[in-house]
Amino acid sequence: MLVEAREIRKNYRVGGETVEVLRGVSLDLKEGETLALTGESGSGKSTLLHLLAALDSPDDGTITLDGVFLQNLDEAGRARQRRKTVGLVFQQFNLIPSLNVSANLAFQARLADRHDAAWHAEVAERLGLTAHLRRFPEQLSGGQQQRVAIVRALASRPRVLMADEPTG
Ligand SMILES: Nc1ncnc2c1ncn2[C@@H]1O[C@H](COP(=O)(O)OP(=O)(O)OP(=O)(O)O)[C@@H](O)[C@H]1O
Ligand SMILES: [Mg+2]
Incomplete structure:
Protein backbone atom coordinates (compact mmCIF):
# COMPACT_ATOMS: atom_id res chain seq x y z
CA MET A 1 0.00 0.00 0.00
CA ARG A 6 -6.70 5.21 9.61
CA GLU A 7 -9.27 7.16 11.62
CA ILE A 8 -7.68 10.54 10.91
CA ARG A 9 -8.91 13.41 13.07
CA LYS A 10 -7.99 17.06 12.63
CA ASN A 11 -9.25 20.14 14.43
CA TYR A 12 -8.28 23.77 14.02
CA ARG A 13 -8.37 26.30 16.88
CA VAL A 14 -9.80 29.60 15.74
CA GLY A 15 -9.97 32.34 18.38
CA GLY A 16 -10.64 29.98 21.29
CA GLU A 17 -13.08 27.85 19.31
CA THR A 18 -12.35 24.34 18.07
CA VAL A 19 -13.38 23.57 14.51
CA GLU A 20 -13.66 19.83 13.84
CA VAL A 21 -12.63 19.34 10.22
CA LEU A 22 -11.80 15.63 9.88
CA ARG A 23 -13.65 13.17 12.09
CA GLY A 24 -12.23 9.71 11.50
CA VAL A 25 -11.16 9.50 7.84
CA SER A 26 -9.68 6.23 6.57
CA LEU A 27 -8.44 5.47 3.07
CA ASP A 28 -6.05 3.22 1.16
CA LEU A 29 -4.21 3.96 -2.04
CA LYS A 30 -2.39 1.25 -3.94
CA GLU A 31 0.31 1.68 -6.57
CA GLY A 32 -1.24 2.51 -9.93
CA GLU A 33 -4.54 3.51 -8.37
CA THR A 34 -6.32 6.85 -8.84
CA LEU A 35 -8.45 8.36 -6.10
CA ALA A 36 -10.55 11.52 -6.35
CA LEU A 37 -11.71 13.36 -3.22
CA THR A 38 -14.81 15.46 -3.70
CA GLY A 39 -16.73 17.60 -1.25
CA GLU A 40 -18.04 21.08 -0.85
CA SER A 41 -15.83 24.08 -0.20
CA GLY A 42 -14.52 23.97 3.37
CA SER A 43 -15.22 20.27 3.84
CA GLY A 44 -11.56 19.45 4.49
CA LYS A 45 -10.08 18.19 1.18
CA SER A 46 -6.95 20.36 1.32
CA THR A 47 -6.54 19.61 5.03
CA LEU A 48 -6.61 15.86 4.34
CA LEU A 49 -4.21 16.17 1.39
CA HIS A 50 -1.70 18.10 3.51
CA LEU A 51 -1.83 15.39 6.17
CA LEU A 52 -1.38 12.58 3.61
CA ALA A 53 1.58 14.48 2.13
CA ALA A 54 3.21 14.77 5.59
CA LEU A 55 3.03 18.57 5.56
CA ASP A 56 1.01 18.59 8.76
CA SER A 57 0.18 16.06 11.50
CA PRO A 58 -3.24 14.73 12.48
CA ASP A 59 -4.57 15.17 16.04
CA ASP A 60 -5.42 11.47 16.07
CA GLY A 61 -5.18 8.47 13.77
CA THR A 62 -2.30 7.05 11.76
CA ILE A 63 -0.86 7.64 8.29
CA THR A 64 1.57 5.35 6.50
CA LEU A 65 3.37 6.70 3.45
CA ASP A 66 5.14 4.09 1.32
CA GLY A 67 5.47 1.79 4.33
CA VAL A 68 6.68 4.43 6.80
CA PHE A 69 4.62 5.42 9.86
CA LEU A 70 4.63 9.22 9.79
CA GLN A 71 4.01 9.67 13.51
CA ASN A 72 7.35 8.00 14.26
CA LEU A 73 9.19 10.78 12.39
CA ASP A 74 10.18 14.28 13.43
CA GLU A 75 9.66 17.26 11.12
CA ALA A 76 12.92 16.66 9.22
CA GLY A 77 12.12 12.97 8.82
CA ARG A 78 8.66 13.77 7.48
CA ALA A 79 10.17 16.21 4.99
CA ARG A 80 12.60 13.54 3.78
CA GLN A 81 9.83 10.97 3.36
CA ARG A 82 7.69 13.54 1.53
CA ARG A 83 10.48 14.46 -0.91
CA LYS A 84 11.22 10.80 -1.55
CA THR A 85 7.63 9.76 -2.12
CA VAL A 86 5.23 12.58 -2.93
CA GLY A 87 4.78 15.03 -5.79
CA LEU A 88 2.46 17.78 -4.62
CA VAL A 89 0.39 20.28 -6.59
CA PHE A 90 -0.95 22.97 -4.27
CA GLN A 91 -4.29 24.71 -4.65
CA GLN A 92 -2.27 27.97 -4.90
CA PHE A 93 0.51 26.75 -7.12
CA ASN A 94 3.40 28.00 -4.92
CA LEU A 95 5.75 28.54 -7.85
CA ILE A 96 8.90 30.49 -6.95
CA PRO A 97 8.38 33.92 -8.57
CA SER A 98 12.08 34.75 -8.98
CA LEU A 99 12.84 31.54 -10.92
CA ASN A 100 11.85 30.87 -14.51
CA VAL A 101 9.89 27.72 -15.41
CA SER A 102 12.97 25.65 -16.08
CA ALA A 103 14.59 26.65 -12.78
CA ASN A 104 11.36 26.03 -10.86
CA LEU A 105 11.40 22.45 -12.17
CA ALA A 106 15.08 21.88 -11.42
CA PHE A 107 14.83 23.37 -7.92
CA GLN A 108 12.21 20.88 -6.77
CA ALA A 109 14.03 17.89 -8.25
CA ARG A 110 17.35 18.96 -6.71
CA LEU A 111 15.71 19.14 -3.29
CA ALA A 112 14.83 15.46 -3.73
CA ASP A 113 18.32 14.83 -5.15
CA ARG A 114 16.74 13.66 -8.39
CA HIS A 115 17.59 16.18 -11.05
CA ASP A 116 17.19 14.65 -14.51
CA ALA A 117 17.19 17.13 -17.40
CA ALA A 118 15.95 14.60 -19.98
CA TRP A 119 12.96 13.68 -17.82
CA HIS A 120 12.14 17.38 -17.21
CA ALA A 121 12.19 18.03 -20.95
CA GLU A 122 9.88 15.06 -21.51
CA VAL A 123 7.24 16.03 -18.94
CA ALA A 124 7.40 19.70 -19.97
CA GLU A 125 6.82 18.63 -23.57
CA ARG A 126 3.90 16.36 -22.60
CA LEU A 127 2.20 19.23 -20.76
CA GLY A 128 2.84 21.71 -23.56
CA LEU A 129 5.33 23.93 -21.70
CA THR A 130 8.41 23.63 -23.88
CA ALA A 131 7.88 27.09 -25.38
CA HIS A 132 7.60 28.69 -21.92
CA LEU A 133 10.64 27.33 -20.09
CA ARG A 134 12.39 30.73 -19.94
CA ARG A 135 9.33 32.61 -18.68
CA PHE A 136 8.70 33.62 -15.10
CA PRO A 137 5.48 32.55 -13.36
CA GLU A 138 3.93 36.06 -13.55
CA GLN A 139 4.31 35.91 -17.35
CA LEU A 140 2.08 32.83 -17.60
CA SER A 141 -1.68 32.36 -17.60
CA GLY A 142 -3.36 30.63 -14.65
CA GLY A 143 -3.69 27.35 -16.57
CA GLN A 144 -0.07 27.52 -17.70
CA GLN A 145 1.09 28.11 -14.11
CA GLN A 146 -0.98 25.16 -13.02
CA ARG A 147 0.66 22.95 -15.64
CA VAL A 148 4.09 24.10 -14.43
CA ALA A 149 3.05 23.12 -10.91
CA ILE A 150 2.05 19.66 -12.20
CA VAL A 151 5.29 19.19 -14.14
CA ARG A 152 7.24 20.36 -11.08
CA ALA A 153 5.43 17.82 -8.92
CA LEU A 154 6.45 15.09 -11.38
CA ALA A 155 10.03 16.34 -11.70
CA SER A 156 11.42 14.07 -8.97
CA ARG A 157 9.53 10.99 -10.32
CA PRO A 158 7.50 10.63 -7.11
CA ARG A 159 5.77 7.37 -6.14
CA VAL A 160 2.50 9.24 -5.65
CA LEU A 161 1.16 12.47 -7.16
CA MET A 162 -1.18 14.46 -4.91
CA ALA A 163 -2.98 17.34 -6.57
CA ASP A 164 -5.28 19.88 -4.93
CA GLU A 165 -7.94 21.08 -7.40
CA PRO A 166 -5.85 20.06 -10.44
CA THR A 167 -8.55 20.93 -12.96
CA GLY A 168 -9.37 24.34 -11.45
N1 LIG B 1 -5.10 27.02 9.28
C1 LIG B 1 -6.40 26.99 9.55
N2 LIG B 1 -6.88 27.48 10.70
C2 LIG B 1 -8.18 27.42 11.00
N3 LIG B 1 -9.12 26.88 10.20
C3 LIG B 1 -8.71 26.37 9.04
C4 LIG B 1 -7.34 26.40 8.63
N4 LIG B 1 -7.25 25.82 7.42
C5 LIG B 1 -8.50 25.46 7.09
N5 LIG B 1 -9.38 25.78 8.05
C6 LIG B 1 -10.83 25.48 8.05
O1 LIG B 1 -10.94 24.07 7.91
C7 LIG B 1 -12.00 23.72 7.04
C8 LIG B 1 -11.50 22.88 5.89
O2 LIG B 1 -10.66 23.64 5.05
P1 LIG B 1 -10.00 23.03 3.75
O3 LIG B 1 -9.10 24.07 3.17
O4 LIG B 1 -9.40 21.72 4.08
O5 LIG B 1 -11.30 22.80 2.83
P2 LIG B 1 -11.42 22.36 1.30
O6 LIG B 1 -12.35 21.18 1.26
O7 LIG B 1 -10.07 22.16 0.72
O8 LIG B 1 -12.15 23.62 0.64
P3 LIG B 1 -12.05 24.25 -0.85
O9 LIG B 1 -12.86 23.34 -1.73
O10 LIG B 1 -12.65 25.59 -0.70
O11 LIG B 1 -10.60 24.30 -1.23
C9 LIG B 1 -12.63 25.06 6.61
O12 LIG B 1 -13.75 25.27 7.43
C10 LIG B 1 -11.56 26.08 6.88
O13 LIG B 1 -12.11 27.31 7.20
MG1 LIG C 1 -9.03 23.14 -0.79
Whole structure:
Protein backbone atom coordinates (compact mmCIF):
# COMPACT_ATOMS: atom_id res chain seq x y z
CA MET A 1 0.00 0.00 0.00
CA LEU A 2 1.34 3.41 -0.95
CA VAL A 3 -0.86 5.52 1.32
CA GLU A 4 -2.81 4.22 4.33
CA ALA A 5 -4.84 6.51 6.56
CA ARG A 6 -6.70 5.21 9.61
CA GLU A 7 -9.27 7.16 11.62
CA ILE A 8 -7.68 10.54 10.91
CA ARG A 9 -8.91 13.41 13.07
CA LYS A 10 -7.99 17.06 12.63
CA ASN A 11 -9.25 20.14 14.43
CA TYR A 12 -8.28 23.77 14.02
CA ARG A 13 -8.37 26.30 16.88
CA VAL A 14 -9.80 29.60 15.74
CA GLY A 15 -9.97 32.34 18.38
CA GLY A 16 -10.64 29.98 21.29
CA GLU A 17 -13.08 27.85 19.31
CA THR A 18 -12.35 24.34 18.07
CA VAL A 19 -13.38 23.57 14.51
CA GLU A 20 -13.66 19.83 13.84
CA VAL A 21 -12.63 19.34 10.22
CA LEU A 22 -11.80 15.63 9.88
CA ARG A 23 -13.65 13.17 12.09
CA GLY A 24 -12.23 9.71 11.50
CA VAL A 25 -11.16 9.50 7.84
CA SER A 26 -9.68 6.23 6.57
CA LEU A 27 -8.44 5.47 3.07
CA ASP A 28 -6.05 3.22 1.16
CA LEU A 29 -4.21 3.96 -2.04
CA LYS A 30 -2.39 1.25 -3.94
CA GLU A 31 0.31 1.68 -6.57
CA GLY A 32 -1.24 2.51 -9.93
CA GLU A 33 -4.54 3.51 -8.37
CA THR A 34 -6.32 6.85 -8.84
CA LEU A 35 -8.45 8.36 -6.10
CA ALA A 36 -10.55 11.52 -6.35
CA LEU A 37 -11.71 13.36 -3.22
CA THR A 38 -14.81 15.46 -3.70
CA GLY A 39 -16.73 17.60 -1.25
CA GLU A 40 -18.04 21.08 -0.85
CA SER A 41 -15.83 24.08 -0.20
CA GLY A 42 -14.52 23.97 3.37
CA SER A 43 -15.22 20.27 3.84
CA GLY A 44 -11.56 19.45 4.49
CA LYS A 45 -10.08 18.19 1.18
CA SER A 46 -6.95 20.36 1.32
CA THR A 47 -6.54 19.61 5.03
CA LEU A 48 -6.61 15.86 4.34
CA LEU A 49 -4.21 16.17 1.39
CA HIS A 50 -1.70 18.10 3.51
CA LEU A 51 -1.83 15.39 6.17
CA LEU A 52 -1.38 12.58 3.61
CA ALA A 53 1.58 14.48 2.13
CA ALA A 54 3.21 14.77 5.59
CA LEU A 55 3.03 18.57 5.56
CA ASP A 56 1.01 18.59 8.76
CA SER A 57 0.18 16.06 11.50
CA PRO A 58 -3.24 14.73 12.48
CA ASP A 59 -4.57 15.17 16.04
CA ASP A 60 -5.42 11.47 16.07
CA GLY A 61 -5.18 8.47 13.77
CA THR A 62 -2.30 7.05 11.76
CA ILE A 63 -0.86 7.64 8.29
CA THR A 64 1.57 5.35 6.50
CA LEU A 65 3.37 6.70 3.45
CA ASP A 66 5.14 4.09 1.32
CA GLY A 67 5.47 1.79 4.33
CA VAL A 68 6.68 4.43 6.80
CA PHE A 69 4.62 5.42 9.86
CA LEU A 70 4.63 9.22 9.79
CA GLN A 71 4.01 9.67 13.51
CA ASN A 72 7.35 8.00 14.26
CA LEU A 73 9.19 10.78 12.39
CA ASP A 74 10.18 14.28 13.43
CA GLU A 75 9.66 17.26 11.12
CA ALA A 76 12.92 16.66 9.22
CA GLY A 77 12.12 12.97 8.82
CA ARG A 78 8.66 13.77 7.48
CA ALA A 79 10.17 16.21 4.99
CA ARG A 80 12.60 13.54 3.78
CA GLN A 81 9.83 10.97 3.36
CA ARG A 82 7.69 13.54 1.53
CA ARG A 83 10.48 14.46 -0.91
CA LYS A 84 11.22 10.80 -1.55
CA THR A 85 7.63 9.76 -2.12
CA VAL A 86 5.23 12.58 -2.93
CA GLY A 87 4.78 15.03 -5.79
CA LEU A 88 2.46 17.78 -4.62
CA VAL A 89 0.39 20.28 -6.59
CA PHE A 90 -0.95 22.97 -4.27
CA GLN A 91 -4.29 24.71 -4.65
CA GLN A 92 -2.27 27.97 -4.90
CA PHE A 93 0.51 26.75 -7.12
CA ASN A 94 3.40 28.00 -4.92
CA LEU A 95 5.75 28.54 -7.85
CA ILE A 96 8.90 30.49 -6.95
CA PRO A 97 8.38 33.92 -8.57
CA SER A 98 12.08 34.75 -8.98
CA LEU A 99 12.84 31.54 -10.92
CA ASN A 100 11.85 30.87 -14.51
CA VAL A 101 9.89 27.72 -15.41
CA SER A 102 12.97 25.65 -16.08
CA ALA A 103 14.59 26.65 -12.78
CA ASN A 104 11.36 26.03 -10.86
CA LEU A 105 11.40 22.45 -12.17
CA ALA A 106 15.08 21.88 -11.42
CA PHE A 107 14.83 23.37 -7.92
CA GLN A 108 12.21 20.88 -6.77
CA ALA A 109 14.03 17.89 -8.25
CA ARG A 110 17.35 18.96 -6.71
CA LEU A 111 15.71 19.14 -3.29
CA ALA A 112 14.83 15.46 -3.73
CA ASP A 113 18.32 14.83 -5.15
CA ARG A 114 16.74 13.66 -8.39
CA HIS A 115 17.59 16.18 -11.05
CA ASP A 116 17.19 14.65 -14.51
CA ALA A 117 17.19 17.13 -17.40
CA ALA A 118 15.95 14.60 -19.98
CA TRP A 119 12.96 13.68 -17.82
CA HIS A 120 12.14 17.38 -17.21
CA ALA A 121 12.19 18.03 -20.95
CA GLU A 122 9.88 15.06 -21.51
CA VAL A 123 7.24 16.03 -18.94
CA ALA A 124 7.40 19.70 -19.97
CA GLU A 125 6.82 18.63 -23.57
CA ARG A 126 3.90 16.36 -22.60
CA LEU A 127 2.20 19.23 -20.76
CA GLY A 128 2.84 21.71 -23.56
CA LEU A 129 5.33 23.93 -21.70
CA THR A 130 8.41 23.63 -23.88
CA ALA A 131 7.88 27.09 -25.38
CA HIS A 132 7.60 28.69 -21.92
CA LEU A 133 10.64 27.33 -20.09
CA ARG A 134 12.39 30.73 -19.94
CA ARG A 135 9.33 32.61 -18.68
CA PHE A 136 8.70 33.62 -15.10
CA PRO A 137 5.48 32.55 -13.36
CA GLU A 138 3.93 36.06 -13.55
CA GLN A 139 4.31 35.91 -17.35
CA LEU A 140 2.08 32.83 -17.60
CA SER A 141 -1.68 32.36 -17.60
CA GLY A 142 -3.36 30.63 -14.65
CA GLY A 143 -3.69 27.35 -16.57
CA GLN A 144 -0.07 27.52 -17.70
CA GLN A 145 1.09 28.11 -14.11
CA GLN A 146 -0.98 25.16 -13.02
CA ARG A 147 0.66 22.95 -15.64
CA VAL A 148 4.09 24.10 -14.43
CA ALA A 149 3.05 23.12 -10.91
CA ILE A 150 2.05 19.66 -12.20
CA VAL A 151 5.29 19.19 -14.14
CA ARG A 152 7.24 20.36 -11.08
CA ALA A 153 5.43 17.82 -8.92
CA LEU A 154 6.45 15.09 -11.38
CA ALA A 155 10.03 16.34 -11.70
CA SER A 156 11.42 14.07 -8.97
CA ARG A 157 9.53 10.99 -10.32
CA PRO A 158 7.50 10.63 -7.11
CA ARG A 159 5.77 7.37 -6.14
CA VAL A 160 2.50 9.24 -5.65
CA LEU A 161 1.16 12.47 -7.16
CA MET A 162 -1.18 14.46 -4.91
CA ALA A 163 -2.98 17.34 -6.57
CA ASP A 164 -5.28 19.88 -4.93
CA GLU A 165 -7.94 21.08 -7.40
CA PRO A 166 -5.85 20.06 -10.44
CA THR A 167 -8.55 20.93 -12.96
CA GLY A 168 -9.37 24.34 -11.45
N1 LIG B 1 -5.10 27.02 9.28
C1 LIG B 1 -6.40 26.99 9.55
N2 LIG B 1 -6.88 27.48 10.70
C2 LIG B 1 -8.18 27.42 11.00
N3 LIG B 1 -9.12 26.88 10.20
C3 LIG B 1 -8.71 26.37 9.04
C4 LIG B 1 -7.34 26.40 8.63
N4 LIG B 1 -7.25 25.82 7.42
C5 LIG B 1 -8.50 25.46 7.09
N5 LIG B 1 -9.38 25.78 8.05
C6 LIG B 1 -10.83 25.48 8.05
O1 LIG B 1 -10.94 24.07 7.91
C7 LIG B 1 -12.00 23.72 7.04
C8 LIG B 1 -11.50 22.88 5.89
O2 LIG B 1 -10.66 23.64 5.05
P1 LIG B 1 -10.00 23.03 3.75
O3 LIG B 1 -9.10 24.07 3.17
O4 LIG B 1 -9.40 21.72 4.08
O5 LIG B 1 -11.30 22.80 2.83
P2 LIG B 1 -11.42 22.36 1.30
O6 LIG B 1 -12.35 21.18 1.26
O7 LIG B 1 -10.07 22.16 0.72
O8 LIG B 1 -12.15 23.62 0.64
P3 LIG B 1 -12.05 24.25 -0.85
O9 LIG B 1 -12.86 23.34 -1.73
O10 LIG B 1 -12.65 25.59 -0.70
O11 LIG B 1 -10.60 24.30 -1.23
C9 LIG B 1 -12.63 25.06 6.61
O12 LIG B 1 -13.75 25.27 7.43
C10 LIG B 1 -11.56 26.08 6.88
O13 LIG B 1 -12.11 27.31 7.20
MG1 LIG C 1 -9.03 23.14 -0.79
